[in-house]
Amino acid sequence: MVNIDDCPASSRATWLCRKQATFLADGIYNFTITASIAESIQMPAAIIAATLQDIHRREGAAFLAAHQRSRALAAETAPHFLYGVPLHWMHDWATPAPLFVREASGASFTCVDGHVYADFCLGDTGAMFGHSPAPVARAIAAQAARGLTTMLPSADAAEVGRLLAEKFALPFWQLATTASDANRYALRWARAVTGRRHIVVFDGCYHGTVDDTLVDLVDGVVQARASLLGQAHDVSQFTRVVDFNDLAALEAALADCQVACVITEPALTNIGMVLPEAGFLEGVRRLTQKYGSLLLIDETHTISSGPGGAARALGIQPDLLVIGKPIAGGLPCAVYGFTAALAERMLRARNAAPSGHSGIGTTLTANAMTMAALRANLAEVMTPAAYARMLPLAETLADGLRAAIARFSLPWSVTQIGARAEFQFSARPPRNGREAEAGFNPLLERVIHLYLLNRGVMITPFHNMTLVCPETGIEAVNLLLRVFEECLEEITRR
Numbered sequence: 001m002v003n004i005d006d007c008p009a010s011s012r013a014t015w016l017c018r019k020q021a022t023f024l025a026d027g028i029y030n031f032t033i034t035a036s037i038a039e040s041i042q043m044p045a046a047i048i049a050a051t052l053q054d055i056h057r058r059e060g061a062a063f064l065a066a067h068q069r070s071r072a073l074a075a076e077t078a079p080h081f082l083y084g085v086p087l088h089w090m091h092d093w094a095t096p097a098p099l100f101v102r103e104a105s106g107a108s109f110t111c112v113d114g115h116v117y118a119d120f121c122l123g124d125t126g127a128m129f130g131h132s133p134a135p136v137a138r139a140i141a142a143q144a145a146r147g148l149t150t151m152l153p154s155a156d157a158a159e160v161g162r163l164l165a166e167k168f169a170l171p172f173w174q175l176a177t178t179a180s181d182a183n184r185y186a187l188r189w190a191r192a193v194t195g196r197r198h199i200v201v202f203d204g205c206y207h208g209t210v211d212d213t214l215v216d217l218v219d220g221v222v223q224a225r226a227s228l229l230g231q232a233h234d235v236s237q238f239t240r241v242v243d244f245n246d247l248a249a250l251e252a253a254l255a256d257c258q259v260a261c262v263i264t265e266p267a268l269t270n271i272g273m274v275l276p277e278a279g280f281l282e283g284v285r286r287l288t289q290k291y292g293s294l295l296l297i298d299e300t301h302t303i304s305s306g307p308g309g310a311a312r313a314l315g316i317q318p319d320l321l322v323i324g325k326p327i328a329g330g331l332p333c334a335v336y337g338f339t340a341a342l343a344e345r346m347l348r349a350r351n352a353a354p355s356g357h358s359g360i361g362t363t364l365t366a367n368a369m370t371m372a373a374l375r376a377n378l379a380e381v382m383t384p385a386a387y388a389r390m391l392p393l394a395e396t397l398a399d400g401l402r403a404a405i406a407r408f409s410l411p412w413s414v415t416q417i418g419a420r421a422e423f424q425f426s427a428r429p430p431r432n433g434r435e436a437e438a439g440f441n442p443l444l445e446r447v448i449h450l451y452l453l454n455r456g457v458m459i460t461p462f463h464n465m466t467l468v469c470p471e472t473g474i475e476a477v478n479l480l481l482r483v484f485e486e487c488l489e490e491i492t493r494r
């Protein structure tokens with residue numbers, strides 16, 4: 001049994017999310033939420049922790065009863081995989097056993113027990129344009145027989161470069177295999193060209209497994225994130241952390257002209273959603289220019305806002321821009337773009353360095369298969385027409401969530417950025433990462449997620465994010481809203 005008292009006070013909510021599961025020898029996860037955990041979390045007056053625990057137990061049992069094939073696979077998988085899954089994150093879901101997928105298509109997937117789910121997680125954005133978009137599937141099938149990887153540019157490169165430049169208004173591009181890698185490389189270039197070692201991140205950020213960004217502001221002090229494993233280097237050494245929406249703090253962090261780069265999403269999306277206040281991103285751009293720091297905008301999640309990303313929609317021109325996850329329709333791929341001025345500086349830095357390892361790039365990056373998928377996705381899937389379907393539906397969803405929350409007088413808020421909408425357990429939308437984290441409530445979150453899942457609706461396991469893809473239908477949105485209301489009805493019943 002996991003003990004709440006082992007939890008570092010600074011990150012209790014996050015810690016709770018990860019540690020509630022006890023792995024049993026038969027490969028099944030047994031989620032145990034102790035009374036002390038439930039009591040340690042602030043519940044809205046309308047919700048009683050004991051009721052939540054009862055519902056949680058009931059829903060866990062219902063899930064296990066309905067997923068015999070998943071349970072059998074879990075038992076077969078457990079002897080060979082840590083936590084019984086090929087990536088340990090896959091056991092962070094609200095389910096009491098891993099849910100094994102038979103197939104996924106468009107806006108839904110089917111589990112190995114034959115249940116169909118309306119998918120509002122969409123691979124946490126990897127499938128934001130739907131599962132296996134037809135043009136991408138065709139391109140992959142065609143390329144598969146013509147070579148997968150050669151470490152040479154394929155004939156698709158020229159058109160991919162043209163499409164990226166057109167979509168994101170930046171002339172030069174490089175590829176990486178994941179958004180984590182793209183951010184890592186972009187920061188390395190930024191340090192190389194500026195000769196500065198420090199970077200700035202916003203508290204509550206997530207840019208993938210980039211060591212220097214895995215830091216928190218704890219009582220005003222930069223600290224390595226408490227959950228980091230195996231961290232030998234002091235990742236706080238060259239990273240300054242400021243609150244999102246705080247331009248004065250940002251200016252103080254930049255003023256000594258030691259900062260190579262500010263890296264940010266246009267809105268924080270990984271600690272729940274935190275939108276930029278009016279003028280904030282413009283201020284970030286102005287201050288970075290004033291102090292000679294580069295601005296890296298990570299659009300990996302906020303590409304939900306429109307075809308060119310959120311920064312472009314706001315008229316912000318970054319020096320560097322990163323997008324991963326859905327950019328090649330769900331294959332491992334990320335891209336980073338940069339201005340002509342920066343490209344010149346990058347060439348100078350590279351040419352001035354001795355030949356040898358640059359610390360940038362991986363062998364399979366930009367392989368022929370990925371390039372074919374990327375080209376098809378950019379040209380035929382990430383289209384204005386796709387967004388024209390997604391955005392109004394996401395708005396309907398966000399409005400519906402708000403109406404349900406209002407109906408039960410819960411002190412929660414809903415934030416939307418394009419196709420992405422999120423309900424948060426705070427009365428007003430948070431202004432920064434700290435406010436967002438204060439609203440975390442793992443028990444409540446787990447109950448809602450599991451309740452939805454048992455009724456055919458999947459949302460993202462980390463906080464309460466929903467994502468709409470071009471193939472999502474109004475029926476799926478209505479199903480989510482109906483089940484969400486039923487859940488609220490039950491958890492507020494006395």
Ligand SMILES: Cc1ncc(COP(=O)(O)O)c(C=O)c1O
Pocket residue numbers: 178179180181183206207208209265270298299300301324325
């Ligand atoms: C904004 C942002 N950047 C980068 C990443 C890292 O993506 P990946 O895990 O594909 O490397 C994530 C992952 O959630 C993200 O949300």
